[in-house]
Amino acid sequence: MRITDYGQLPSCFITATDTDAGKTHVSCEIVRAWQQQGYSVAAFKPIATGAISHKGQRVSEDALKLAAVTGQTAGEINPYLYDKPASPHIADINQSFALADCLKQFKQLHQQVDRVLVEGVGGWCVPLSDTLMLKDLAIAIGLPVVMVSRIGLGCINHSLLTFHQIQRDCHLWYGWIANIKDPDYADIDSNIGAIEQRMTSGTVKT
Template sequence: MSQGYFITGTDTGIGKTTVSCALLHAFAAQGKKVVGMKPIAAGSENGKWLDVEHLLVASDISVTRQQINPYAFDPPISPHLAAQQAGMEIDLTVIHHAYLELSSKADIVIVEGAGGFLVPLNQQQTGADLAKLLNLPVILVVGMRLGCLSHALLTAQAIRADGLTLAGWVANCIDPQMLVLQQNIATLEHQLDCPLLGVLPFDLEMSLQKNARLLDSWTLESY
């Protein structure tokens, strides 16, 4: 039976795609058929949505771009505003249908959310509603920088308040100058009350394969 995970983060631009692709590589190394999904992408570069491109490369089954990415918008703004500018509204049932199609073909589906956990997707629903609709365990990517402790704990609180399982978290070291990094990681290990799946160092040359080896995907097998 297919298994999926919903990847959220403490903010936008903190490495959700990096972690999603690393997890895809880690599960593929276990011999599983894997696919990444970016339900909503906002912000294109030269006509391409780089998050989607990276997930396509990291996937190892043949699927359509529309299945992986039902909604794509040019401006790098909140999804509900990008959809408004495009004269449309994001429909979560469309995303759910695409997810079911992917899960029928892959052993593991990694769903990367947009922005933070509570980012508005339309006038009524947020990223939390999408995670609840898909009913997936959540993995929290914490961008390790000043302020991340409160952001991480608030996000974890919101995830659990919605009745979702926080399957684990990843410390992504996005600020090479962050003070007392290890103490911050230790604080979150103690207070998040879920497995630390790995620590990704700040390394602009780090490959996804190396990142994958730093993540404990086996811990997720129980979810």
């Protein structure tokens, strides 16, 4: 299902076809739509890489953007921040990701508001440590999974591969969002149509 009405989404986990697909942009739009519906909201980006300096503090640029919408602090949104802009499992060898602590923080946040948006890092199979991938975090959190697809050259392949992998890994698939970063791209409609058609008619073989 392609999602166009963000306000009707439940609390969800946002993943993407790849890095720079536009997860944070879409996440901010979803949170704004929830606010317009009258919901109390919060964002949670458990892991971020590529820290920046903001007012003398190390922060995630993505978390800052989310905080500007939700009213939280960047630190409340993003507990695990690594300096190097790389896959989390190599971004900081001196800081390890603790899944149990992350889940505890999520559950506390989930109890305080009507809607929580959890934003992943990179794509569905990005390693978080030597033993964990992003998909393990998403499955442990248990929210409906929404995929952001950057519409452009290569998006059909990336979208379908991610869609089928999510379906193989869990039963949390909810739908996908087409993020049009370049409105002048000539094949927007045909690419979106190709993805929709193949998601609807395709089956997952196990």
